[in-house]
Amino acid sequence: MGEKEKLRQEGLRLLKEMPLTDKLHVEHRLADLLFASSIWKDAKSIGLTMALPHEWDTTKLIQQAWLEKKRICVPLTIENRGMQFYHIESYNQLTDGAFGIKEPIAERCEPASKDELDLLIVPGLLFDTSGYRIGYGGGYYDRYLTDYQHKSLSLASSRQIKQSLPVGPLDLPVDHLLTDDGFLL
Template structure:
């Protein structure tokens, strides 16, 4: 299957999930993320603000804040690059041209993930080798190309697959978290 075919199938399956299924998945994912030792020791974590059909990150971000961990979130810029902003739970959000919730605030710079202890990033699927299938725009591949910080994709359980189509420029992850638990890439 091509990347486009896999994306289409996975997006359709996400749209078919009920709000209750998504909410339960978000809670389970948060419990798993917060139990990871590297997260427990973290001072700063990069995470995304989830869109409606993605695995929810709200509970995870709230749990990180409760532990005093600084959370930075991406803001898309022209040219397909990401900048980062410190997440303030009380700050207003706007929706980007890509349909992604983004906060306003001082920009931290494109190299911000280098100073994070973990990066939690979105994916449509992850395979057993750590290949991540995103939405196809390449924002995260460009942003994380030289990052040595542990990368953890957040996916629904059915999105952890034996293999996903990938290309040499696709940045692999070291972990994937699902409602069923944490998967570490060997």
């Protein structure tokens, strides 16, 4: 098992074993800090993934975005480990997709181009203080970020932060890293 794979396992374990009360506390804190930030306030269109049970809940973010009349765009995985985001206005436009992640039903939504997304919320398991991350190993977000021109942000518990992580040639850092202790980037 390579170093990245070991770290991936560690990050997954950390999230899956976190007591629910701790998880809810972190989610509440992340949401408060995010909604108060200029990064959130300036974004008119937000790209994010529907979270799995062990990940930070994104439904709170979606509800708040809809309240503030922001556009929410959710990715559908496509061939060659790519992603196409679609604008959703209701949970009825989602279905169970790959890996048990809710994905948009393409026929029920309009596609959103990369330049339409002001803010991309990037999932991950572990992060370093430069914004590099260990994800699930599919490379979907690294591919998407290669020519993405707007702001990218990841949400993390302070427990998910490492001083440094192994970085490959195709790995790209996020612009902003928000933890329950505040913005690190």
